[in-house]
Amino acid sequence: MPGRRLTILGGGGFRVPLVYGALLRPASPITSVVLHDVDRGRLAAIGRVLAAQARTFPGAPQIEVTTDLTEALTGADFVFSAIRVHGLAGRVIDERVALAEGVLGQETVGAGGIAYGLRTLPVAEAIARRIALVAPDAWTINFTNPAGLVTEAMAAHLGDRVIGICDSPAGLGRRVVRALGLPPGSARLSYAGLNHLGWLTGVHLDGKDWLPRLLADDETLQTIEEGRLFGVARLRELGAVPNEYLHYYYDNQEVVRAALSAPETRGEFLLRQQTECYAGLSDEAADPLVRWRATLRQRDATYLAQEGLGERPEAEGGGYEEIALALMLAIATETPADLILNVRNRGTLTTLDDDAVVEVPCRVDGSGAHPVPGASLPGHGVELVRRIKATERAVLTAAAERSRAVAVRAMAHHPLVDSVPVARRLIAQYQRQLPELAYLR
Incomplete structure (x- = not known):
């Protein structure tokens, strides 16, 4: 299999x-990685971590770094987009401005997600x-949040060659x-x-749906x-298992109270930590990989801590980097794989139009990701x-028309804001x- 070139946008990200660790596996189709970022210092720091990772892996993908976007994209077979506009400082603003109005400031849900978008x-x-201009044949894998919204915006230019992952x-x-x-x-x-708004409604094996068995077992x-x-x-009442982000909708007041009483927001914690x-x-004298791994363990252990779940065990694997690798491998080798992805609807969910980006099971092969027919929303989730x-x-219209009025309308329409006066103050702030x-304007 010929080697493939991967460009990572947001290449100085923590x-x-x-992602690079997943590429060190023998099955990886990637032989060279280009890191692109607008921050040279972060690029250099993450480059040191990757170099340390590669030391014990003969034949590890070559690493290049650049702040020039055209240079980064030239010759790319895959583009992994994981940018954060205004960095973690922007996330802190998203959170604090919303909380000052008594509404949720989570980075992808509610007011914070709209500001981020x-x-x-x-x-x-x-x-x-x-x-589209420099690497029209490249496959773009979008992890930039809000992932569904950003993937839909990019699809207007890249069509089905952009696929969102979570x-x-x-x-x-x-x-x-x-x-x-x-x-x-x-x-x-x-x-x-x-x-960040989906439900698991079935677990099928040997002609049987096993989910009802789980829902019937309290322990x-x-x-x-x-x-x-x-x-x-x-x-049990829902008859489904919601994505963890539904907690922000189902228990909104409780979540906002917890955030207001916490000593710092999640963004503030991550900004300080990173x-x-x-x-x-x-520090040239320190082992960059040891330092990075220690920070990652702390980050993973404190995820959803405000929700009262305690510390998570150390990352169990199977995260977004595994999904990205499986996606690239299926396309590069034309070996089918089944993954849950963010893609154009194409009639999959009858309640939405064909161009709406949805998160559904897909069959991936050499021609891209194809929604598996038959996906459906639980009745209680349709209107949401x-x-x-x-x-x-x-939000897409506001950005396209550069319209403050439409941005206010988008903010007010979100069920976790649901107020025109609050939306006006949020957008202004x-x-x-x-x-x-x-x-x-």
């Missing part, structure tokens, strides 16, 4: 070593146009399959929704994260999905603190 879309679309559905499926005592990877999962349900997060009674980490990575997709479409939103 989680890039996870509004400042990211112009950059993501510019990147998509450059990819590790939440895979992690949910893995936990449920393990709780049922089924062999890993043996079951076909029924899952449908939007990014086993309590062993999975979602059982503790949502509660056994609610899961500032310390990058400073340490510049419609409303969030309408909100996303308003975000514009004061985020120069990237000056384009809204």
Whole structure:
């Protein structure tokens, strides 16, 4: 198999070593990696971590670094997009501005997600146009959040050659399959929704749906994260297992109260942690890989800590880097794989139009990702999905028309804001603190 070239946009990002670690496996089709970032210091720091990873792997993918986007994209077979416009400082602003109005400030859900999307879309679309010009045959794998919204914006320029990924559905499926005592990877999962807004509605093996068995077992349900997060009674009432991000919708007031009483937001914690980490990575006398791994363990252990789940065990694998590798491998080798991805609807969910990007099971092969027919939303989720997709479409329109009024409309339409006066104040405050939103007039 000929070697393939991968370009990572946001190449100075903290989680890039996870992607590179996956590429060190013998099955990886990638032989060279180009890291692109606008921050030279972060590029140099992460480059040191990757070099340390590669030392004990003869034939590890070659590493190049650049701040020139055209240079980075030239010759790329795959482009992995994981940018963060305004960095973690922007996430802190997303969170704090929202909380000051008493609404959720999570980075992809609610007011924070809308602010993040509004400042990211112009950059993501510019990147998509450059990819179409410089590397039209490349496959773009989007992990930039809000992933579904950004993937839909990029698809206007790249068509079906952009595919969005998220590790939440895979992690949910893995936990449920393990709780049922089924062999890993043996079951076909029924899952449908939007990014960070989906439900697992079936676990199929040997002609049987095993999910009802799990929902009927209080003790086993309590062993999975979602059982503790949502509660056994609610899961049984829903007849499905929601993506963990549904917690922000189902228990919104509780989440906002917890965030307001916490000593720092998640963004503030990560900004502090990563500032310390990058400073340490510049120390030539220290082992960069040891330092990075210690920071990653702390990051993983504190995920969803405000939700009262305690510390997570050390990362169990199967995260977004594994999904990216499986996706690239299926395309490069034309070996089919089944993955839950963010792709154009193409009639899969009848409640949404064909161009809406949805998160559903797909069959991936050499020609890309194809939604598996038959996916459906649970009845109780239909209206919420419609409303969030309408909100996303308003965000896309606001960015395209550079319209503050449409941005306010998008903000007000989101069910976790649901107020025109609050939406006006939110957009005004975000514009004061985020120069990237000056384009809204």
